[in-house]
Amino acid sequence: MLAARTSRARAYVEALVRAQLRPECLILFGDERCPPLEEAPAAYWPRHIKPLSLQTSIEDWAAHAQWSIEQIDADNVADLVVLEVLRRHAGKLVIYAGAGGQLVPAPLLAISPFLHIHSGFLPDYRGSTTLYYSLLEESRCACTALLLDSSIDTGAIVSRRHYPAPSAQLNVDHCYDGAIRADLLLRVMRSYLRHGVLPQAKSQVAQGRTYYVIHPLLKHLALLSLSPASQSKAIL
């Protein structure tokens, strides 16, 4: 697993540890980008989405679960040291939890397939902050597990799943977004362990749409359109 210190990576690690799954090695880079978060009560979470506490750091989870961890001095996935370390650990699959806005360079992608979880239903919602556009247009969210290629969100699709809109009380950027990605990651990894291979990845052939970082006004409309937990429209 190759991860930057983000709330998304924290969600992945917590979910994997709780599910008693472990990568051969966790390669960790970047400064801490996960802000302090209050643990959301279970009642705030939609049904069938396992609540995550997100209170424990990646390092502490990894130590608790006795994962093999290598921390490297790199701010960007494109830094040369990441390539050197990944070559040394070359495995069958890399679970990737990078920092937003960073593209995985081709030399890294040539080492092993990179499994990435995108919070948008591909190819309809490529690009950035697609969770919010999905909320605005469809009142629901989605994730897609794909194998990265050199372009943005165009790689072969392993799995896709829709998720309900979060309740108004849940932090979307640092809590719900990571949680639904972690949910799909667990589903894909359980299938991988059961069958020894990933589900057949399908190339994206449809045109698709690319979205860009959402304007704060649209973000506010999306968040204010959410229902409080007691009135949650959670149906799965």
Next chain:
Amino acid sequence: MSVYSKYEYTEGDRIESRNSYFYTPFVGTAFFAAWEASRAPCGLSGKKCLTAPDLIELNEPAFFEMQRWLDAWRRGGRLDKVEMACFYQRVAYFEVSKRLFADYDAQGKPLDRTDYQVKQRYLNFALLLEAAYSHSQDLRCMNALLKVCDTVVSVQAELQQRDVLSWLMARERLHVQGLAQKLGVGHG
């Protein structure tokens, strides 16, 4: 939710000092009052403006393609696949760079990366995006419209086309209200 009064996205010259919209904080309904206040210098009167203004004439290829697309949408027509792809290529480049240029190559890259300061070009692009959103309700157009309006408002003191500015701000507000109503959001 704390009081939010400073809408930072129109502060200073946002053509030179470009906005970043990554991880913007959520501040609740107070955001909308701050956003509306940011548009006030453009003379938003709240009155209905019935006549869509023409683009400001500029002698450059970007103007002529914008004029072609605007004419198509305002006549209620459509762009063909190639023109639509070109339009969204311009939107994409603006979204990434927050700048607009006089001419672009076949791959959508500007021919002269230093020529981005023409302020009327940003006003024209806003008029074009407004027409595109009115025609399609495509949120990609709305998103870019809000961003280019931030840029336009940041340099509004240097724009003489006050009637165009006022019309544009009224239309932007109308679209926001329409979207809020559709989502069941009351923002005051």
